[in-house]
Amino acid sequence: MQTSDLIAELASEDSRTSRRGAAMHLLGPLVAGGAVSFVAMWMWLGIRPDLVHAIGTPSYWIKFAYTLVLAALCFWLVERLGRPGAQTARARRMLAIPLAVIIVLAIAQLATAPATIRMHLTMGASANVCPWRIVALSLPILIAAELGLRRLAPTRLIGAGAAAGLLAGAAGAWIYAFHCDESAAPFVALWYTLGIAAVGALGGASGKWLLRW
Amino acid sequence: MPAAEMHLKTLMLAALAGDKAAYHGLLGAIGEQLRRYFRRRLPQSDANVEDLVQETLIAIHSKRGTYDTALPFTPWLYAIARYKLLDHLRRSRLRRTVSLDDAGDLFGGDENEAMTARLDLEKLLAALPPSSQEIIRKVKLDGLSTAEMAAKTGKSEIAIRVGLHRGLKALSEQVQEGRDRADQ
Numbered sequence: 402m403q404t405s406d407l408i409a410e411l412a413s414e415d416s417r418t419s420r421r422g423a424a425m426h427l428l429g430p431l432v433a434g435g436a437v438s439f440v441a442m443w444m445w446l447g448i449r450p451d452l453v454h455a456i457g458t459p460s461y462w463i464k465f466a467y468t469l470v471l472a473a474l475c476f477w478l479v480e481r482l483g484r485p486g487a488q489t490a491r492a493r494r495m496l497a498i499p500l501a502v503i504i505v506l507a508i509a510q511l512a513t514a515p516a517t518i519r520m521h522l523t524m525g526a527s528a529n530v531c532p533w534r535i536v537a538l539s540l541p542i543l544i545a546a547e548l549g550l551r552r553l554a555p556t557r558l559i560g561a562g563a564a565a566g567l568l569a570g571a572a573g574a575w576i577y578a579f580h581c582d583e584s585a586a587p588f589v590a591l592w593y594t595l596g597i598a599a600v601g602a603l604g605g606a607s608g609k610w611l612l613r614w
Numbered sequence: 615m616p617a618a619e620m621h622l623k624t625l626m627l628a629a630l631a632g633d634k635a636a637y638h639g640l641l642g643a644i645g646e647q648l649r650r651y652f653r654r655r656l657p658q659s660d661a662n663v664e665d666l667v668q669e670t671l672i673a674i675h676s677k678r679g680t681y682d683t684a685l686p687f688t689p690w691l692y693a694i695a696r697y698k699l700l701d702h703l704r705r706s707r708l709r710r711t712v713s714l715d716d717a718g719d720l721f722g723g724d725e726n727e728a729m730t731a732r733l734d735l736e737k738l739l740a741a742l743p744p745s746s747q748e749i750i751r752k753v754k755l756d757g758l759s760t761a762e763m764a765a766k767t768g769k770s771e772i773a774i775r776v777g778l779h780r781g782l783k784a785l786s787e788q789v790q791e792g793r794d795r796a797d798q
Binding site (some may be wrong): 402404405407408409410411412413415416417418422475483484485486487500544552553554556614 | 629630637645665668671681685686690697701707710743768776
């Protein structure tokens with residue numbers, strides 16, 4: 402086929418696009434993946450029985466806000482990475498903010514606590530399962546995020562995959578927090594972050610293959 | 615702002631608002647730029663240059679929704695061109711290394727069963743871009759029409775037809791390479 406014929410055919414199609422298209426390509430699959438993950442958390446682990454009591458404590462909201470803010474910032478970064486040529490430096494720098502806040506809170510808690518309970522604040526009762534459960538609950542969201550991202554046009558596949566992984570990890574951790582009854586900031590800063598980072602690595606590794614278009 | 619950027623961006627904004635003449639002009643101008651861009655980077659293989667120009671034009675058409683109208687147009691255009699160029703280089707490397715030494719067997723052996731043939735075909739398909747792979751599978755192996763395929767993938771029918779045409783061409787080139795290799 403001649404290039405001029407191709408151009409004529411392409412130009413004969415409707416070239417209009419909807420303005421909010423790109424973000425919706427991501428948001429639709431993410432909501433579906435998040436719903437799957439939430440139901441999985443409910444059936445498999447169950448919502449923490451003391452939720453009603455916990456929502457009255459600041460430590461619950463620290464966990465809630467850390468994961469949700471991180472997820473929102475990652476969403477913004479993924480959306481940028483799905484658009485060829487768009488700048489991502491600002492979105493990447495912003496990711497450091499929730500991370501810095503949780504680390505400062507963790508250090509403050511450790512510094513003011515008696516030496517005898519520092520170990521407990523860090524390890525809690527579920528350090529050995531927490532990151533794995535976050536990874537497991539994030540998988541449906543990771544698949545959804547990468548499917549959505551493919552409908553955009555990522556040109557840096559590993560970076561875009563890693564960002565999608567961090568987004569899925571943060572959203573999965575947010576969902577896991579409905580089950581997890583750990584409340585110490587050092588625990589969240591270490592084990593939640595580790596689980597989220599692991600999903601980021603998975604996303605980067607799979608992105609090279611899954612995100613090709 | 616350079617004049618070229620201003621010109622292309624004006625055309626793009628008009629095209630996204632539904633101006634078909636502007637869109638035709640835009641794709642023509644982009645085609646020229648892409649041809650220069652790829653020719654500078656792939657000097658020895660002219661046939662690939664035109665293939666890449668077409669593939670990138672289709673990508674620009676199907677991904678036009680990812681252009682953020684608040685940003686300059688040229689970086690968006692060249693990010694896509696660069697992605698298609700790298701994808702092309704990666705695929706041609708794959709074609710050489712995983713190579714199709716087995717492609718000769720596809721026609722050499724007379725006792726090939728359907729299963730083996732299908733496996734060989736899968737091997738050949740693996741060196742094509744994923745979109746072409748899917749089109750050839752669905753249209754040529756599963757018997758879907760290009761219109762059904764377009765509805766299924768959300769792509770335009772022209773993209774499907776061009777993808778099919780290009781995929782089949784690449785397949786036959788690979789088989790030819792495999793034969794040449796087997797003949798040597």
